[in-house]
Amino acid sequence: MSDDYYKKAKAIPLPTLSEVNDLGKDWRYQDDGYTVTRTCPWSPPGCHPVGCGLKLYVDADGRLQKVEGDENHPVTQGRLCPRCIALKDYVYNPARILHPMKRHREDRGKADKWQRITWDEAFDIIKKEYDRIVAEYGRESIAIFSGTGREGGTMNPYGSMVFGTPNKCYTQSGYACYTPRLAAAVYVTGATYAEWDNAGALPDRWDDERYELSEVIVLWGKQPLDSNPDGFFGHSLIDAMRRGSRIINIDPRVTWLSTRSDIHLQLRPGTDTALGMAMLHVIISEGLYDKDFVEYWCYGFDELAERVAEMPPEKAAEICGVAVEKIYAAARMYAKAKPAGLLWGLAVDQKTNGMQNGQVIISLQAITGNLDRPGGQFLPGAGSGHNELGYGYDEGVGELKAKMIGIDQYPAYCNMILDAQADMMLKALETGDPFPLKMCMYQGNNLMACTSMEPKRWHDAIIKTMDFSIGIDTFMNPSVEASCDIFLPLKTVAEREGTVFTHYAPCTVTAGFMHKAIEVGEGFSDMEMVYELGTRLRPELWAKEGFANSKEFIEHFRLGKREHGAYFDKISQVVVSQVPVDYYKYEKGMLRADGGPGFATPTGRVELWSTAFNQFGEDPLPYYAEPEFGPVTTPELMEQYPFVLTTGARTSAFFHSEHRQIAYLRELHPNPITEINPQVAKRLNITEGQWVRVFNQFGECVQKAHISPIVDENTIHSEHAWWFPEEDGNEPNLYGVFRSNINNLIPNFHMGKLGFGAPGKCLICNIEPVAKNYDTNMDLVWEKFGKLV
Amino acid sequence: MAYGLLIDYEFCTGCQSCEVACKEEHSIPVGQWGIHLLDDGPWECADGRFNWNKIPVPTRLCDLCEQRTQQGKQPSCVHHCLAGVMQYGSVEELAKQLEKKPDQVLFVPKTYRYAQ
Numbered sequence A: 001m002s003d004d005y006y007k008k009a010k011a012i013p014l015p016t017l018s019e020v021n022d023l024g025k026d027w028r029y030q031d032d033g034y035t036v037t038r039t040c041p042w043s044p045p046g047c048h049p050v051g052c053g054l055k056l057y058v059d060a061d062g063r064l065q066k067v068e069g070d071e072n073h074p075v076t077q078g079r080l081c082p083r084c085i086a087l088k089d090y091v092y093n094p095a096r097i098l099h100p101m102k103r104h105r106e107d108r109g110k111a112d113k114w115q116r117i118t119w120d121e122a123f124d125i126i127k128k129e130y131d132r133i134v135a136e137y138g139r140e141s142i143a144i145f146s147g148t149g150r151e152g153g154t155m156n157p158y159g160s161m162v163f164g165t166p167n168k169c170y171t172q173s174g175y176a177c178y179t180p181r182l183a184a185a186v187y188v189t190g191a192t193y194a195e196w197d198n199a200g201a202l203p204d205r206w207d208d209e210r211y212e213l214s215e216v217i218v219l220w221g222k223q224p225l226d227s228n229p230d231g232f233f234g235h236s237l238i239d240a241m242r243r244g245s246r247i248i249n250i251d252p253r254v255t256w257l258s259t260r261s262d263i264h265l266q267l268r269p270g271t272d273t274a275l276g277m278a279m280l281h282v283i284i285s286e287g288l289y290d291k292d293f294v295e296y297w298c299y300g301f302d303e304l305a306e307r308v309a310e311m312p313p314e315k316a317a318e319i320c321g322v323a324v325e326k327i328y329a330a331a332r333m334y335a336k337a338k339p340a341g342l343l344w345g346l347a348v349d350q351k352t353n354g355m356q357n358g359q360v361i362i363s364l365q366a367i368t369g370n371l372d373r374p375g376g377q378f379l380p381g382a383g384s385g386h387n388e389l390g391y392g393y394d395e396g397v398g399e400l401k402a403k404m405i406g407i408d409q410y411p412a413y414c415n416m417i418l419d420a421q422a423d424m425m426l427k428a429l430e431t432g433d434p435f436p437l438k439m440c441m442y443q444g445n446n447l448m449a450c451t452s453m454e455p456k457r458w459h460d461a462i463i464k465t466m467d468f469s470i471g472i473d474t475f476m477n478p479s480v481e482a483s484c485d486i487f488l489p490l491k492t493v494a495e496r497e498g499t500v501f502t503h504y505a506p507c508t509v510t511a512g513f514m515h516k517a518i519e520v521g522e523g524f525s526d527m528e529m530v531y532e533l534g535t536r537l538r539p540e541l542w543a544k545e546g547f548a549n550s551k552e553f554i555e556h557f558r559l560g561k562r563e564h565g566a567y568f569d570k571i572s573q574v575v576v577s578q579v580p581v582d583y584y585k586y587e588k589g590m591l592r593a594d595g596g597p598g599f600a601t602p603t604g605r606v607e608l609w610s611t612a613f614n615q616f617g618e619d620p621l622p623y624y625a626e627p628e629f630g631p632v633t634t635p636e637l638m639e640q641y642p643f644v645l646t647t648g649a650r651t652s653a654f655f656h657s658e659h660r661q662i663a664y665l666r667e668l669h670p671n672p673i674t675e676i677n678p679q680v681a682k683r684l685n686i687t688e689g690q691w692v693r694v695f696n697q698f699g700e701c702v703q704k705a706h707i708s709p710i711v712d713e714n715t716i717h718s719e720h721a722w723w724f725p726e727e728d729g730n731e732p733n734l735y736g737v738f739r740s741n742i743n744n745l746i747p748n749f750h751m752g753k754l755g756f757g758a759p760g761k762c763l764i765c766n767i768e769p770v771a772k773n774y775d776t777n778m779d780l781v782w783e784k785f786g787k788l789v
Numbered sequence B: 001m002a003y004g005l006l007i008d009y010e011f012c013t014g015c016q017s018c019e020v021a022c023k024e025e026h027s028i029p030v031g032q033w034g035i036h037l038l039d040d041g042p043w044e045c046a047d048g049r050f051n052w053n054k055i056p057v058p059t060r061l062c063d064l065c066e067q068r069t070q071q072g073k074q075p076s077c078v079h080h081c082l083a084g085v086m087q088y089g090s091v092e093e094l095a096k097q098l099e100k101k102p103d104q105v106l107f108v109p110k111t112y113r114y115a116q
Ligand code: SF4
Pocket: A041, A046, A047, A048, A050, A051, A052, A079, A080, A081, A082, A083, A084, A085, A228
């Protein structure tokens, strides 16, 4: 990569920006007695790698006094979500843990038994336990539980280079988050993911001569405004709408966006693949597809046409519970729009049939000619990304890969993401089969609150089997409280250096750089922690790499250079840079490693009939499978559990299980909410704000009722990832983590054929009012976490 | 001259950045607001479409960010608004904008004096 690859991005001011502003300011400058540091944050606090431009105002005493959005960022333009606006309250929160701690194994679950220790002692304890456990059980007995969004969650060298275990594991059943979509994209197009092109990489943004505004944007099971998914700046959708883009929204819930859409397909949760097949059928049978693209660049079109003919819109309408005219209208509107974008969300993954849902979506994007086209889907080129997935794998794990849990049963899953299969991991934890797991580390993961299904099972199994467990975080959380013996503190974005490539680097639009503005406590960043732990646990391996310091490791890992940190220091001063992009790369030999035209698949085309799926023993064409529990599959259960349960919609206040102890954020959303249709509430005698018990054959929890036509009469929606940091942390309460936890109702072991997908968005349940009031006491939250800051 | 906030509620997404930005700017405790989001909807209209508007309303604690605006900067809520739908300016100027596009609302809050 040449030195001018990371050019300073040109600012595109919002029309509302005032005359007096900070456009053109350096990466660090003085303003009214403050030292202001411009930076692009990525974790912690948790967020996907969006890297919204930030200005951190630090006073003469080195204290962060103010946070403001940086108008120099070409995509975020000074705008921030509430979470970064309240960053100061996270950084200086009285509950934050700023030094390493230890606790005796027998004191797990006792919140007051932690003792502060030095880093030296922490490293010594970890080294001793590591050496003992490796000698006795092998490196494969170490599990790394990885989470989502945060840099730590994807920090693969923890597994490969630090602990040397093949058993890093994202703990959500069926890896039902992003990866099923990614797998569909990789196997069908050879490229990693296809994001809607929001002109984020173009110097003149929406007005860039290369850009074409999307006439239509489809949102499929996605809430980009709240989630900023995968590093995509959600509100760029509003920017496009204000320029004239029209919206089609596919969502079981009425959302604010659906009220601003031309068409809202309010389908029964989990039936998306049927809808997608029907849309394909309309587009194909009415000849609305891009004939040149299909002829030159697609493989298996006739077979696809034949398959989707089995799903006429009339049939899909019945399955999905939407009006048939709307399916026709949506298919035509999407196909006729030039260009058209499609944002596909987490709901695609969270069903057993998730891979096929991804497959129909990619097929829609392809046959309408929207792949790799301005204002359509943005495709990553050959060689894009960091290859962080495989980083250090051969050297650090090598032949032990054969001991990755689940690799024999689910090779398509395990080989693609180099992760132990989550459900098989639970089985191994519970049974010791194929071998016992003895040590674990939480890598940006609070699994008992958020990323594990039937979390009590995970809790029990981890506590029982683990000899030694390490928690790494900024705050105590229920998972670490329940099971860990060592706590290692992390730096926040204000205290660290680093990089942030949107979308984890495959389809990046901006590369951002993090600058350290303040010093708080003794933490490391995840990158530094990898270096510090790795060089101690596996000195020979790291000696071979020969990094001069942790900064050189970061430089190498993220930027592909080794200049003892000098390269990082130089490049990072641009703060934010747009990554050079191109369109129609399949015509120019820019998608395949061999430089030939076409796509990086075995046939060189978009494989509507997938040779990879076929090879893995999966149907090469998309097919619809009913959710395993629901009115069609289990009518006999519907009397007991008459509602379809969907879960996990996001709010702007929180990143999954994070931020509950930030008073200004918690105030926006104090309680876990279950949405209930007014007719249902009337029937069941539930009033607004009353607490309800949500239950099914797998478990139960309590949440607070919000009565609203957001959901229809057949559907219940409940929020995920709730715990209550203001409460008692001791077992068995554990900050109330199992009380309102909707994952109690979601089973493991219901993944698709290749090991991907889980029914998090399409189960069944019943509800009943409860007399007790569990309302959050905001005075307590304010008292405990708010007042100091 | 009177000044105010013009908000395009066709595109206000209810993200609540304005609320938190205001609270941070003025250190407003939990339970109080300088601007507060009113949420009207969703409810179904006769044509089967839903009405849902989110309208942030400046409260009696809003001082139109006097300290910032005196220096020529925009108010904190305006600066951070994720949808970019808030504008600060003179009523005269904003009234002209109001005329150009429906579904906007103009607030002219009475300036509140924070205790020093
Ligand atoms: S989306 Fe992420 S990076 Fe952007 S403001 Fe919100 S928390 Fe910060």
